[in-house]
Amino acid sequence: MNSEAAAKRLEAGMAAPNVYDAEPIPEAARIEIERLLTSGDLFRYTAAQDAPVALLEAEFAAQMGARYALAVSSCSAALFLSMKALDLPEGARVLVPAFTFAAVPSSVLHAGCEPVLVEVGSNFRIDLDDFRAKLDSADAVLISHMRGHTSDMDAIMAECDARGVPVIEDAAHSLGTRWAGRKIGTIGKVGCFSFQSYKLVNSGEGGMLITDDPELAARAVIMSGAYEHNWKKHKGLQNSFHHWQNRLPLYNMRMHNLSAAVIRPQLPLIEARVEAGLANHDHVAARLNGSPWIDVPPALPQETRAPDSLQFNLQGFESDDEARAFQEAAERRGVAVQIFGLSKDNARAFWNWQFLGTLPELPKTRAMLMRACDLRLPARLTRPDLDFIADAIIAAAAEVKARR
């Protein structure tokens, strides 16, 4: 919450829950960080074996059931390396949902490819008609599971497999999500995750790339910065590494040992955070759906979500001013809600991605962004916190609609 809203809550004698703090770091991380600081061993390739980054990769791969995991500096770096490792030609067309974070189409540009934005519907998921219409001219597909909403992966994989188009999953915000029992990030050819502070696992910055494809893994490892023979510290793949030696650029996007030390003790906590986050989300969603002015779209039938935030659509709010009035009314009650398309310079509104050059008109996505609200809902919130938030939102919507 911004400080102004917080001050108003305090004046009113009511404590609004703080939804902005990141996930706490387990105590166990301190001991390992102390050890690393004492030894100065901060670079992943200094130790002969068992560096924290290497241990994290092994643990993450095992937890996800993936053959290979590569720890990198961010999810954006993982997305960039995925496209480079796929050896996409210069100017390759990569489909990206138009509802995502600006860093995602940016990673496509960074990889020398052309992002092609695909419409997203009012349920925050890819519009399959627009997807199919654009797929024939695509060289790759980057599915961004924005805010942990999973698009129809059965339909997407069937269409892409039929055409031999590789799928990259941006699972930055989907750690713990399942699709028909399968872990999100393991369905496409590559899955990419983020450990930036506002994700389920918090190390400030950090990312992970997972794949079952040995050639892709070997190429990504080298390009991430396994220079000279540092690739020997990655298990398996040794023949592939020999093959690619000196043939690939080194982009140096490695993970820091301190990041791995912060992430590793959080891995065993993922399941509990997912469970708590989903219960919190579903409680607030059920309450909000009781309001005639609010719609929280349901998960798809195959999907078991792992949300740490909640998105809902304002219904029957004809004008932008009315939608803004709702935002203000919620803030007066201590709850900061962001309407993606109505906040200035929002990095999730595609019309702000001027770095892409000519922007397409995407009326469905635009209409959604103009009424879709974003609310952080961390796993640690209590039932009274959640009810405070739900009460504030329901009352704010009712107040604005009663004025008319």
Ligand SMILES: *Cc1c(COP(=O)(O)O)cnc(C)c1O
């Ligand atoms: C956070 C996020 C990213 C970017 O992750 P970084 O690790 O900060 O690069 C990409 N896609 C989605 C859906 C995200 O939520």
